[in-house]
Amino acid sequence: MDNFEPKIIGFYCSWSSQMGVDSAGLEGASYPPNLRLIRVMCSGSVDPEVIIQAFKKGADGVLILGCHLGNCHYRNGNYSALRRFRLLQKTLEQFGLERERLRLEWVSVAEGKRFAGLVGEMTERLRRLGPLKQLS
Amino acid sequence: MGKLKFALYWGAACGGCDVAVVDTHEKLLDIAAAADILFWPIAMDFKYHDVEEIADKHVDVCLFSGAVRNSENEHVAHLLRQKSKVMVAFGACAQLGGIPGLANEKRRQEILDYVYHGSPSTVSQKGVYPQETTSVPEGELRLPKFYDTVMTLDQVVDVDYYLPGCPPESARILEVVEAIVTGNLPPKGAVVGALDKALCDSCPRKREEKKVKAFYRPQEILFDLERCFLEQGLICLGPATRGGCSDPPRCIRSNMPCEGCYGPPPDVTDQGAKMLSAVGSIIDSQDPSEIKKVIDGIVDPLGTFYRFGLPASALRKKRFA
Numbered sequence: 001m002d003n004f005e006p007k008i009i010g011f012y013c014s015w016s017s018q019m020g021v022d023s024a025g026l027e028g029a030s031y032p033p034n035l036r037l038i039r040v041m042c043s044g045s046v047d048p049e050v051i052i053q054a055f056k057k058g059a060d061g062v063l064i065l066g067c068h069l070g071n072c073h074y075r076n077g078n079y080s081a082l083r084r085f086r087l088l089q090k091t092l093e094q095f096g097l098e099r100e101r102l103r104l105e106w107v108s109v110a111e112g113k114r115f116a117g118l119v120g121e122m123t124e125r126l127r128r129l130g131p132l133k134q135l136s
Numbered sequence: 137m138g139k140l141k142f143a144l145y146w147g148a149a150c151g152g153c154d155v156a157v158v159d160t161h162e163k164l165l166d167i168a169a170a171a172d173i174l175f176w177p178i179a180m181d182f183k184y185h186d187v188e189e190i191a192d193k194h195v196d197v198c199l200f201s202g203a204v205r206n207s208e209n210e211h212v213a214h215l216l217r218q219k220s221k222v223m224v225a226f227g228a229c230a231q232l233g234g235i236p237g238l239a240n241e242k243r244r245q246e247i248l249d250y251v252y253h254g255s256p257s258t259v260s261q262k263g264v265y266p267q268e269t270t271s272v273p274e275g276e277l278r279l280p281k282f283y284d285t286v287m288t289l290d291q292v293v294d295v296d297y298y299l300p301g302c303p304p305e306s307a308r309i310l311e312v313v314e315a316i317v318t319g320n321l322p323p324k325g326a327v328v329g330a331l332d333k334a335l336c337d338s339c340p341r342k343r344e345e346k347k348v349k350a351f352y353r354p355q356e357i358l359f360d361l362e363r364c365f366l367e368q369g370l371i372c373l374g375p376a377t378r379g380g381c382s383d384p385p386r387c388i389r390s391n392m393p394c395e396g397c398y399g400p401p402p403d404v405t406d407q408g409a410k411m412l413s414a415v416g417s418i419i420d421s422q423d424p425s426e427i428k429k430v431i432d433g434i435v436d437p438l439g440t441f442y443r444f445g446l447p448a449s450a451l452r453k454k455r456f457a
Contacts, residue, residue: 097455
């Protein structure tokens with residue numbers, strides 16, 4: 001497992017977390033290339049079906065980024081994201097997927113460095129966990 | 137045109153689908169008048185070699201119920217595919233994996249240990265487990281190989297149509313048989329005997345506002361007999377399930393929430409995920425610790441949201457460490 005590089009699919013919202021991700025670049029913070037980012041309008045619009053498809057198609061982890069609670073551009077999309085995330089995480093555990101494989105984080109414009117740090121941390125944890133077992 | 141030739145089979149099934157065929161009552165005689173039944177192990181005495189002797193594609197329609205979870209199910213699925221012009225995945229187990237499909241949450245050995253040793257009603261002092269081959273003075277006895285994964289019929293052979301339900305409603309079976317007899321068949325791969333819309337669309341219950349503070353199982357509360365189950369905190373798979381079992385839907389009519397046996401509506405890739413999404417949306421809380429508490433009240437999300445469809449779902453089975 002020494003050379004294993006996890007694939008992480010990241011969904012980030014077009015508002016706070018978009019600016020947060022952007023500011024990581026402006027601040028010169030670097031994070032591992034394991035993360036593939038996909039922009040969506042709101043963390044609340046990431047359907048659990050899509051997350052499960054990501055795992056099915058070879059993602060080792062999925063990271064969802066939204067505005068901090070109370071700051072959603074659409075008022076309460078991130079609460080929706082949080083409720084679905086909790087339920088999905090519980091369900092995925094029954095599927096044998098470790099909790100660390102699915103992560104929901106709130107990132108604001110001021111948190112570029114924090115974003116870079118959490119991508120690094122998640123990548124490291126997934127490296128230790130190893131690849132998600134795919135069915136033959 | 138001569139008489140149509142039918143074959144019926146049960147793989148990993150309870151026999152309920154066959155009962156649903158018998159539940160067509162006197163209409164069964166019409167089916168028998170329109171068709172010769174060449175193979176139906178639960179009702180008539182045929183052996184597998186009788187099927188082997190049938191010419192290829194001689195059977196017009198095979199109604200295959202049950203999932204595929206051992207080498208016998210798989211062998212007969214291939215055999216009947218070869219002998220039949222039209223293969224119908226008949227009922228939830230053949231279409232989606234069904235209740236037997238929940239075994240995909242366990243290891244093969246765990247299942248064998250429980251059934252042949254651990255269960256309270258089993259007495260097995262000698263620790264006897266089924267063997268694929270056993271030598272006796274008269275020769276060698278063989279049993280089918282028990283697989284570690286439950287599969288849907290279309291994960292094993294090519295399937296022409298899907299007739300959902302646990303079991304399919306008898307009235308829907310008759311409509312489909314009628315369509316077959318009159319040659320009025322939809323394009324290959326279609327789900328027949330069901331609607332394209334979600335079950336909620338044909339549900340007669342009153343809908344007010346979906347804001348839920350706690351989830352219950354039906355035995356835990358006295359619920360309103362007229363109002364939407366979901367609004368009362370009872371998990372009903374209506375939003376993620378095809379309608380069309382009957383009008384009004386049969387479980388709803390009997391005061392039970394929909395359990396999802398008709399499978400996902402078109403364009404839904406994962407019935408459980410779709411239901412999970414709906415449930416997440418109706419929780420009425422913005423407080424993370426309260427949200428956690430509400431979700432803790434859903435005891436077995438996998439078994440609830442994927443009750444009939446685990447083998448057909450995107451992830452198909454549990455990943456074991």
